[in-house]
Amino acid sequence: MATPQRDELPVAGLTTGQLARLLGVSPTTLRSWDRRYGFGPASRADGRHRRWSPDDVAMAREMCRLTATGTPPAEAVRTARLRARGSAGPDGPDEWPPVPSDRAEGSAPRAGSGLPLGRVRSECRGLARAAVRLDAEEVRELLRRAVAHHGPAVAWEEVMSPALQAVGRKWQSSGERGEQGEQYVEVEHLLSWHISAALRHYYLDAARPRRAATGAPVLLSCLPGEQHTLPLDVLTAVLGDEGLAVLMLGGSVPADALIIAVRRVASLAVVLWAQTGDTADLALARRVAEARWGVRGARTQTPVLLCGPGWHQVTDAAEPPGLTYVTSLHDAVRTLTGLRRERTSR
Numbered sequence: 245m246a247t248p249q250r251d252e253l254p255v256a257g258l259t260t261g262q263l264a265r266l267l268g269v270s271p272t273t274l275r276s277w278d279r280r281y282g283f284g285p286a287s288r289a290d291g292r293h294r295r296w297s298p299d300d301v302a303m304a305r306e307m308c309r310l311t312a313t314g315t316p317p318a319e320a321v322r323t324a325r326l327r328a329r330g331s332a333g334p335d336g337p338d339e340w341p342p343v344p345s346d347r348a349e350g351s352a353p354r355a356g357s358g359l360p361l362g363r364v365r366s367e368c369r370g371l372a373r374a375a376v377r378l379d380a381e382e383v384r385e386l387l388r389r390a391v392a393h394h395g396p397a398v399a400w401e402e403v404m405s406p407a408l409q410a411v412g413r414k415w416q417s418s419g420e421r422g423e424q425g426e427q428y429v430e431v432e433h434l435l436s437w438h439i440s441a442a443l444r445h446y447y448l449d450a451a452r453p454r455r456a457a458t459g460a461p462v463l464l465s466c467l468p469g470e471q472h473t474l475p476l477d478v479l480t481a482v483l484g485d486e487g488l489a490v491l492m493l494g495g496s497v498p499a500d501a502l503i504i505a506v507r508r509v510a511s512l513a514v515v516l517w518a519q520t521g522d523t524a525d526l527a528l529a530r531r532v533a534e535a536r537w538g539v540r541g542a543r544t545q546t547p548v549l550l551c552g553p554g555w556h557q558v559t560d561a562a563e564p565p566g567l568t569y570v571t572s573l574h575d576a577v578r579t580l581t582g583l584r585r586e587r588t589s590r
Contacts, residue, residue, distance in 0.1 A: 263296045365402050
């Protein structure tokens with residue numbers, strides 16, 4: 245997040261409100277840190293008014309970074325003060341506290357994110373805080389650690405997705421109350437973009453050792469008009485962990501291009517994502533299921549998986565031939581790994 249440097253801050257110091265806007269936290273959070281842990285400005289103008297000097301701002305910024313990783317505030321206060329004095333403490337000068345691996349905790353999220361998180365992992369709370377501050381560097385690092393530590397499936401379900409859902413709930417509730425709900429749109433866009441990038445990097449890094457591996461890929465595609473590719477990024481990373489190759493076509497693929505791709509590639513299966521009923525084109529899905537590939541006289545068809553909430557708005561209980569409704573990430577992975585076992589056992 246771009247923030248003013250020390251020499252750009254007002255000589256008289258910042259008020260608590262100004263510092264809160266600078267760091268992306270609430271003034272209540274700063275006052276709470278002062279009241280509970282004595283973490284406040286070193287001096288007060290006229291003995292009353294709080295003014296945060298450049299050194300105070302540097303410590304507060306460090307405090308935000310530490311709490312974003314899940315460090316308890318009391319410990320973060322101590323570490324921030326040590327580092328402000330030039331002592332890095334037990335972790336060394338260039339190391340940050342590790343991301344905790346504990347599961348959901350019973351307490352409500354600590355102040356700082358402003359998002360309705362509920363019972364979530366500490367990594368999720370830290371990610372939400374960093375996203376609200378628009379601290380892209382911290383968001384990227386927290387996501388990298390979460391995926392590396394937990395794997396893409398757990399990282400998505402217990403860290404990434406809860407944070408995204410909380411942003412959406414905050415945006416919606418703010419709009420209903422007549423507040424500036426649009427202020428959370430940029431938070432959602434920042435978070436979505438970095439989650440997608442983290443998952444794609446994970447898949448590509450994991451795929452490098454398997455370059456010589458063979459096997460029919462899973463073809464992933466959004467339907468025409470559908471731009472929500474993040475769910476397919478999640479599936480790509482998880483399938484990579486399962487050792488499946490993936491051919492990702494991306495968002496809003498034209499119908500004719502999708503059919504051509506299915507006919508050109510001997511894929512294990514085709515996954516079609518539809519976020520809404522407006523993009524869930526059942527007629528096109530049937531065309532994909534009927535498309536054949538292979539040499540003349542020995543052509544075959546590819547199983548088609550319908551993924552996303554949009555399909556539930558346009559389909560009934562009966563599954564058309566060649567189409568399989570998938571209700572969850574685990575269901576999709578289980579179905580696709582089962583298809584691989586069937587093909588390899590032939």
